[in-house]
Amino acid sequence: MARIRVSVLGPARLEVDGVPARLTPLTTRLLVRLVAADGEPVPVRRLHRDVWALDGEQPHAAQRHRNEVQKRVLELRRALDPAQRGDGARVLRTEQLLAGPAPETAYRLVLAPGELDCAEFTDLVDSALLAAPASAADRLAAALALVRGRPLAEAGDEDFARPLARRLTALYETARRQLIRSRMDLGRHDLALPVAERMARERPDDQDVAELLGALRARLRERHGRELLRQPFPGAGDLVVVRGDLFDQDDANLVVGFTDTFDTATEQDLVISRDSVQGQLVERLFGGERKLLDDRIQAGLRAFRPVRTERPQDKPRGRRVRYPLGTTVPLTVDGRRVFAVAYSRLGNDLVARSGPADLRASLDTLWPAVARYGMYRPLAIPLIGSGLARIVELDRTRLLLMIVESFADHCRRDPATAPELRVVIRPADLERTDLSVLGTYLRTTRLPGAGADVGAGTGSQDTGAGAGDSGGAYGRR
Structure with missing residues (x-):
């Protein structure tokens, strides 16, 4: 089986065996639309309406729309299965929906958590919320490192993407707050600080974040004491x-x-x-x-x-x-x-x-x-x-x-x-x-073991950014 990786926590991308796949904009939107379905089948008619962003029904163009969808489905399957080992059909399945006067063709994207970044992100955060501080901090940092930007970015603010995007955005905020708390529980206020600083920059009107940042800075000053x-x-x-x-x-x-x-x-x-x-x-x-x-x-x-x-x-x-x-x-x-x-x-x-x-x-x-x-x-x-x-x-x-x-x-x-x-x-x-x-x-001065000149002033240098703040933030609204 090919190693497939679909990423939607930021600009959508598809990698197969570590190699990025080239997708046309419409095929990329099709991939995002199928991810937004959260494992449910999506009828051809709805796929065309959402991916091509059309308003209303166009009954006389149904066959042409079906052909357009099938063309993009074929392109996506080929991208998923460049070696033609059957992975395309395994991951992107064709189904028949029986709701209505006649069966309707639908497509379902079936990915394991390790093949879809937002599923892996969700699993890591959910398990971290029940874990001890050290384990929680490790899992939350790994989860936040997956984030490269706004989820389902190619879908904009469309109705089909809104539920999953909102859930992931809320989970992202929860993960950042919990990472700060976990690192504080571990006494690593220096690693919690950059996460809080980023939150404060992105949410300047959030009083809770401002108070948390102030408390962190005060604790760090106390920790340095006479340092x-x-x-x-x-x-x-x-x-x-x-x-x-x-x-x-x-x-x-x-x-x-x-x-x-x-x-x-x-x-x-x-x-x-x-x-x-x-x-x-x-x-x-x-x-x-x-x-x-x-x-x-x-x-x-x-x-x-x-x-x-x-x-x-x-x-x-x-x-x-x-x-x-x-x-x-x-x-x-x-x-x-x-x-x-x-x-x-x-x-x-x-x-x-x-x-x-x-x-x-x-x-x-x-x-x-x-x-x-x-x-x-x-x-x-x-x-x-x-x-x-x-x-x-x-x-x-x-x-x-x-x-x-x-x-x-x-x-x-x-x-x-x-x-x-x-x-x-x-x-x-x-x-x-x-x-x-x-x-x-x-x-x-080139200090012992340094590969390049060290840029350090006279302030404390013990506040390096934590791994949990490496990804881009979700878009602000």
């Missing part, structure tokens, strides 16, 4: 910029910058400031037990070769063993990792100093350690270098760009480093950080 930017790195996770506190990122591994001596002492703020990220690490994740943190760092440093050891008379306070910049010690804390990375040098005068080249080299060494020990979890990193490390050559915007550029360069070599790089910016630093510069970089 300022989200940009996918194709094949390499997401870049996210958030406003907040590094130590509030409970679902992520953390990066904490250290000096080359890995000092942790915060007594009297002489070596490490209590307000620094290192100082907060002691209090927030190690309960103020500095020795516990210090012991874990020293255990991790056994795998690295020091560069030198300072004399007590030169550096009377703090640790004296120095390690190369970029040395990264992964610490396990509550089932996640804290990556302690040396990116600045602590002078013997207890002043930390670093520069752009030092920071970039340290970042380039950090990412391989994250890929190896990070268990493929999100990674949260502060604006390293903006505090006591005194990288005065770079403002906060350029520090942010350096972090992102370094991560992007690494991901070109190793995309599976982390599912998300989350840059955490303190509220006090936000007004001095220009995210539009990062937006320009993301828009104009």
Whole structure:
């Protein structure tokens, strides 16, 4: 049997074994008229009146009209059965109607749901209305993807097409509303949004749709919360910029910058400031037990070769063993990792100093350690270098760009480093950080795994259109 596909959810078309059939306009209208009959036989007399759009009876032309209909029926059967395997007669059947003084020839179109798009559409929507949210969303998206435009378009607003067209139009609206609800039930407000936006454009006076769209946008704003930017790195996770506190990122591994001596002492703020990220690490994740943190760092440093050891008379306070910049010690804390990375040098005068080249080299060494020990979890990193490390050559915007550029360069070599790089910016630093510069970089730079330049601004990029909004809408009246 041939694979037949009749589509009327938009401009009518017929495909046989995947090949579009060429039909004359009258034969196309005949096909639409038979579909509109919804599986019922249509007498020749009515077919001619509807397809040729004639008013009233023309008894003296009955034979000519019958011949015209038969000619179009023959053309349609040949289109349905180009290999002459009998599919034309199977799908387009000839019947005799006995209602009246004499039998009357009629034609019936018999198609399985998989052969007629509006039948498949109906089955998918009907089954989705009784399904659980995930199954419902999948079926509704598949149903809406079948829609290419107004149903039975070639029939216009003719009486014979109106019942089926109205039923399909109502079902289309039901499917869109139910898809929105299903996606909201699944927490995928981002996928529900484009469907609601399209409905609002097509129905600007529908107050219910306007309220639904407003509620969706409000939920998305709530969901983003402190999120300022989200940009996918194709094949390499997401870049996210958030406003907040590094130590509030409970679902992520953390990066904490250290000096080359890995000092942790915060007594009297002489070596490490209590307000620094290192100082907060002691209090927030190690309960103020500095020795516990210090012991874990020293255990991790056994795998690295020091560069030198300072004399007590030169550096009377703090640790004296120095390690190369970029040395990264992964610490396990509550089932996640804290990556302690040396990116600045602590002078013997207890002043930390670093520069752009030092920071970039340290970042380039950090990412391989994250890929190896990070268990493929999100990674949260502060604006390293903006505090006591005194990288005065770079403002906060350029520090942010350096972090992102370094991560992007690494991901070109190793995309599976982390599912998300989350840059955490303190509220006090936000007004001095220009995210539009990062937006320009993301828009104009070929990111890891991208086949073309990525067009992304500084807004959230997590609202891609769902499959359920891919088809054209039914015509507005």
